[in-house]
Amino acid sequence: MKLILKILGIFVLVGALVGAVVLVKKSQETRKSAHYASIEALFLPDKKTVKKGDFLISTLMLDSKGEKLSAVDLRVKYNSKVLKLVEVNPVLSSGGVTALFKSESDILVKKIDNTAGLFSLAGISMETDGTKMAKGIVSLFKLKFEAIDSGESEVLLDSTYDNQVSGYNPGKSDQSLNISSAKKTVYKVKVDSVECKNGEMACNGDFSKMCEQGKWVVRTTACSCGCSQGICLPCETPEPTVEPTVEPTVEPTDIPISAVGDVKVAFVIAFKGVRASSKCAVDWPVKVILMGGGEIKSYEGVIAHRTEFLNSKGENLYEVEINVKKEDFSPRKNVAIFVKGPKHLQSKFGIDEQAGFYGKAEGELILDDNLIFDFSESPVLPGDVVSIVDGKMVIGADGFVNGVDFKAVKEATSAYKSVEEGGYLAEDLDGSCQVNGLDTTWLVRSLDEKQEQLY
Numbered sequence: 001m002k003l004i005l006k007i008l009g010i011f012v013l014v015g016a017l018v019g020a021v022v023l024v025k026k027s028q029e030t031r032k033s034a035h036y037a038s039i040e041a042l043f044l045p046d047k048k049t050v051k052k053g054d055f056l057i058s059t060l061m062l063d064s065k066g067e068k069l070s071a072v073d074l075r076v077k078y079n080s081k082v083l084k085l086v087e088v089n090p091v092l093s094s095g096g097v098t099a100l101f102k103s104e105s106d107i108l109v110k111k112i113d114n115t116a117g118l119f120s121l122a123g124i125s126m127e128t129d130g131t132k133m134a135k136g137i138v139s140l141f142k143l144k145f146e147a148i149d150s151g152e153s154e155v156l157l158d159s160t161y162d163n164q165v166s167g168y169n170p171g172k173s174d175q176s177l178n179i180s181s182a183k184k185t186v187y188k189v190k191v192d193s194v195e196c197k198n199g200e201m202a203c204n205g206d207f208s209k210m211c212e213q214g215k216w217v218v219r220t221t222a223c224s225c226g227c228s229q230g231i232c233l234p235c236e237t238p239e240p241t242v243e244p245t246v247e248p249t250v251e252p253t254d255i256p257i258s259a260v261g262d263v264k265v266a267f268v269i270a271f272k273g274v275r276a277s278s279k280c281a282v283d284w285p286v287k288v289i290l291m292g293g294g295e296i297k298s299y300e301g302v303i304a305h306r307t308e309f310l311n312s313k314g315e316n317l318y319e320v321e322i323n324v325k326k327e328d329f330s331p332r333k334n335v336a337i338f339v340k341g342p343k344h345l346q347s348k349f350g351i352d353e354q355a356g357f358y359g360k361a362e363g364e365l366i367l368d369d370n371l372i373f374d375f376s377e378s379p380v381l382p383g384d385v386v387s388i389v390d391g392k393m394v395i396g397a398d399g400f401v402n403g404v405d406f407k408a409v410k411e412a413t414s415a416y417k418s419v420e421e422g423g424y425l426a427e428d429l430d431g432s433c434q435v436n437g438l439d440t441t442w443l444v445r446s447l448d449e450k451q452e453q454l455y
């Protein structure tokens with residue numbers, strides 16, 4: 001039996017329903033001319049992106065544009081490859097909710113077809129008092145969809161179906177309302193489930209993990225003294241175990257000091273994460289310490305000049321050059337060079353072309369005017385941004401990369417701290433002129449080291 005007949009049948013039963021609430025079912029043309037007003041159909045929310053496997057609830061509503069509504073006969077269409085309609089429930093009017101239906105018995109048709117992606121619904125308002133009939137934004141149904149695959153699905157009234165809404169038009173034979181769609185409703189399903197927020201950190205047992213591009217990346221080295229909130233806990237700092245002073249094995253005065261002249265010490269380094277795009281890492285000042293033969297000499301504020309050359313990781317090479325006077329530092333062999341960037345942990349270099357950590361005491365470098373050492377494959381690690389002075393966090397390195405430095409970079413990230421090209425921002429570890437999730441990543445890598453190399 002045609003739905004219209006069913007509805008009419010109900011009217012006959014109800015008898016004294018207000019006015020002639022009739023769904024006028026004529027040919028398309030006559031029906032168009034018969035519409036006495038226009039209303040809009042809308043689905044809320046009209047846009048949403050969900051993960052595969054998630055549920056999404058969409059409410060079908062009618063904006064009656066001030067007209068009173070009495071009955072609906074509609075078909076909703078969706079992409080059944082992307083969404084599965086798992087449940088539909090009428091919204092019932094109560095309290096502050098404006099809905100067409102008062103009870104389940106007002107629903108005449110409620111049919112889901114997940115193969116074709118169609119939902120048919122029809123129902124009628126049993127309100128007999130014309131002044132109380134629903135108008136305004138009128139809720140009809142809540143549709144619960146399951147996101148079954150990646151893609152996009154429009155949710156809309158099926159235009160191939162003769163959707164009808166009848167209103168209350170007392171004294172007139174014309175009861176049909178024209179329906180247009182208020183907005184295009186599109187629901188998107190992403191198959192790449194986002195597990196976490198970028199930059200977020202957590203622990204996985206003794207391993208710390210960090211969120212990169214929506215996925216957890218667990219670090220390969222376990223924290224040696226436990227993990228808390230994604231940060232390896234500092235171990236109880238043992239007193240630095242200085243090797244009992246071994247008698248220097250270097251034959252004294254291999255070259256008589258009197259014969260030693262001044263020497264030019266030159267080398268190239270790289271700063272972890274500083275690449276061609278880092279426009280705020282121009283000429284960073286570094287501290288250089290020479291150590292050897294029981295002597296130590298420190299040079300502060302030495303400018304590392306940026307070059308266009310890159311190391312194997314695409315990081316820029318910086319040239320450093322110091323003129324070492326013989327009276328300041330006399331050893332010319334078995335020398336170690338320590339370098340500390342403005343927000344970096346101090347690194348030790350003991351051999352030319354060093355790639356990685358130099359684990360030995362002293363060093364093996366020979367100082368000679370004609371040599372330029374290449375330390376660029378072992379970039380200095382950033383992250384020592386702040387220290388604690390009198391219980392307060394202040395900008396400035398303290399030789400440690402730890403939770404306070406992490407906090408500073410995290411806060412600067414949330415504040416979107418940035419600086420003009422060529423400027424300097426302590427928390428901007430890779431000199432990209434802004435503090436973002438990547439800086440947090442560099443910091444986390446430095447947390448592995450935690451402390452600078454002193455010996």
Ligand SMILES: [Ca+2]
Nearest residue numbers: 384386398400
């Ligand atoms: Ca620090």
Ligand SMILES: [Ca+2]
Nearest residue numbers: 428430432434
């Ligand atoms: Ca940055």
